[in-house]
Amino acid sequence: MKSLDLIAFSKGDWEQSFIFFTEEGKMVVENTSPFLSHAAFLAKPFLVALQAHHDAELCVIHGNVMLSEEELLAAGLQLLHPRDYFLAMGEQVEIENKVLRAAHWSVAHRLQRHCSYCGGSLQKLPETTEKKCLQCEKSFFPKLSPAVLVRIERGEEILLARGPQHPPEMYTVLAGFIDLGESAEQTVHREVKEEVGLEVTNLKYFGSQSWPFPDSFMVAFIADYLRGEIKIDPTELEEARWFHRDELPLLPPPSTLSRKLIDDFVRRTK
Ligand SMILES: [Zn+2]
Known part of the structure; x- marks a missing residue:
């Protein structure tokens, strides 16, 4: 299992800014919020991180949840499709933008895995939404x-x-x-x-x-x-x-x- 650059995060302003997606694209929601603090994330060993995308204010983690949905509910957590969360949340502009950005990253992460020119594996570059082919070096960005x-x-x-x-x-x-x-x-x-x-x-x-x-x-x-x-x-x-x-x-x-x-x-x- 590949570890990630999460340990490198030291910015104080990352509080409440971690969003965790399962490999199937569902979002972990705690007490009606999808935002986990760094400490809250680290305190949940059943959330296994495989890859992280981040910018100045948001860290999107992709990984696996090692509990059943029943066990998650018992722990005060839910798994929701980001669309359902967004539709239910009403007008909250600050949250809106972060959830939409995280959801788009999540989609791009799951759908853009291989190069459409040569079939090689794509690797996410740091500090950008760009992915690069490890074989032919073609660039790919999330589809819009x-x-x-x-x-x-x-x-x-x-x-x-x-x-x-x-x-x-x-x-x-x-x-x-x-x-x-x-x-x-x-x-x-x-x-x-x-x-x-x-x-x-x-x-x-x-x-x-x-x-x-x-x-x-x-x-x-x-x-x-x-x-x-x-x-x-x-x-x-x-x-x-x-x-x-x-x-x-x-x-x-x-x-x-x-x-x-x-x-x-x-x-x-x-
Ligand atoms: Zn390629």
């Missing part, structure tokens, strides 16, 4: 897949849709991955046309969010309805319709960018 979200407004109404991947009764804004060669604005126009058959205008930037489940990066826009009748693409959506701001359906959790887009609409039109 950009996507857009768009809130379409028509007076006091907003267009919301639901796809087969959403929980029953939950509606959200339209979303789509940016295609090769496209600008984010072009993606918005194409996706809206493809998914609901509408045309939009007055595109405005709203905000962005990392969504490393496994590797997305969301860019959110606001748009006005221009013309067209709703005609959904059944391969992407189950339903899309206009909702009045006072009669909104079940929405995504508050920590998501799509929910922030919808909440902002309600605030602005009241």
Whole structure:
């Protein structure tokens, strides 16, 4: 079992900044927090570290948990998928950024193990997210897949849709991955046309969010309805319709960018 550079950490500001992931990508959570202090981590010999990634404020440890889930629960710990943790945590911007960064590191660690040119093993370089092939020395960075979200407004109404991947009764804004060669604005126009058959205008930037489940990066826009009748693409959506701001359906959790887009609409039109 390979030991790591953990012992080299001596920075006083690392308190509460260790996040432990199992090799399957689950996060160890203690008393509803995924952050362990250095001392708390060392006091848990059943958390076996195999590799660590770190920057100035966060140390992401990958390893094995030597207890069963029942034994972990008895010890006051839980194993959670970082996405479930993130969705349940509400709006806490400081924690948000660290959890998202740690989750993306965890994904990159598990999915980028071998060089796609020669098949050689990849080795993580210190103080960066870069990995290098031990045979041909090609560099690899964590994959990032950009996507857009768009809130379409028509007076006091907003267009919301639901796809087969959403929980029953939950509606959200339209979303789509940016295609090769496209600008984010072009993606918005194409996706809206493809998914609901509408045309939009007055595109405005709203905000962005990392969504490393496994590797997305969301860019959110606001748009006005221009013309067209709703005609959904059944391969992407189950339903899309206009909702009045006072009669909104079940929405995504508050920590998501799509929910922030919808909440902002309600605030602005009241
Ligand atoms: Zn290689």
